[in-house]
Amino acid sequence: MTVHKQIITNRVAFLEKKVPLYASALGLIGLLVLWEIICSTKIVSPLFLPAPSAIVVTGWDMLISGEITRNLGPSLYRIGLGYTIGSVVGILVGLILGFSKWADAIGTPVVYAIYPIPKIALLPLFVLWLGIGELSKVTIIALGVFFPVVINTFSGVKSVDQILIKAAVTFGSNHFNVIRKVILPGALPMIFAGLKLAAGTSLLLLVAAEMIAAQNGIGSMVLHYGNLMITTKLMVGVLVLSLLGLTFNRLLQWLENKLLPWR
């Protein structure tokens, strides 16, 4: 008589399934190929949807002629400065709001009162106050970044285990060191969530501000070619923005892995 074996297999294997590296490129390439095919069949006019190949060729020309760099430079300056100011101030204010009960009581209602205002609605006001130059655009980006960062930092601080703060205090830490050595690293995972959220917001505000009030920059370039109905060049601008967003995200991811090796 044969013994009937019923082997127990791991039923949660799907949780740890490994996916090959090329998989992440698969969706993107599929989309591009489909797009190219649609364009080559001439179902839609290239005026409405230029082919990816045409966009790349035009993009290369614009790169050579210096048009892209001429517009990318100011955009990078605005978003770089605005994002840095917004996130540094946001982290600082978030730490203070989270640490001090007084600051929390006074500051939090203010934060939540301003938070829901779509920041772009404030641009005309900033232009009035700060002029049409770089300052108003940088400010609006900084403001847009500030809120998600503050709110995430605040909840990050609140989520730090009380026992760790007690431990730090018993080992002789003063308030400043408690914030620097315990609360900040403890809140860092949440802060990064806020920084990633803010990256999207900053890009959005950059383009909107440049469309409304700028002579140069990727946003104004896109609007310019839109008005002239040169769709291919418009799409080059969109492509640059998409790459900018992607790089931004990757940079933050890299920084997070660097700063949070203990996770």
Place this chain on the structure above:
Amino acid sequence: MKIVIENVGKTFTSAKKEQVTALEDINFSIDEKEFVVLVGPSGCGKSTLLNIVGGLLSPSSGSVYFEGMMDKEPNLAIVFQEIALFPWRTVYQNVIYGLEEKKVSKQELKEKADFYIDMVGLTEFKDAYPKQLSGGMKQRVGIGRALAVEPDLLLMDEPFSALDAQTRTLMQEELLTIWNRTQLSTLYVTHNIQEAVYLADRVIVLSRHPGQIKSIIDIDLPKMGRGEEQYRDKFERYADEIWQLIRNDAVEALKE
């Protein structure tokens, strides 16, 4: 030098706005190089008392002070029941935490850290993060971190209660060995009577509702080797004496 706990009482306001007396009239002192163990049934106020002594909670009445310390801030260290290691710091960085705050020289810091990491047997895991360690190893880091500051008073709140029985027994032995080398004044909280008799110079038995000192028992056994056959009778007599004191309270605690 000694640590005096004088007339300490603590009342909490419960969620229903009732006054709960957790501790009442607590008076005792811890001598230099003395190992004092607090035992008592669940909820009798052991953690509350330890937190008051450790400066993490204010007493409602009475006070805790160091006597005979010359112009020097008393230096405390706590080993927490929850372990409370900083997850973003490696074993080494956790152990030096207290030393960093004391502004000791780089050289001294490194020497002390290596010395105490070796004492708790974790030299190989110096650069590991807490999440890479087992429960027993984590608690050893917690002990190393506390020892490294060479405190005037070492406080331990059920440090081994999260460990399995075997690890626990080994850790008790190890703690005794370490304690013999360092001879720190220690206040140790447990609800395990065997552990109390095994470790203590003096056992303080607390009762419940309100938490009061029921009895203070001097353990007249040699510090090392209490587990040996020749002391078994005496060991058991101490354990039984304490159990008789706690028994009624423990039964009451179960009914709640």
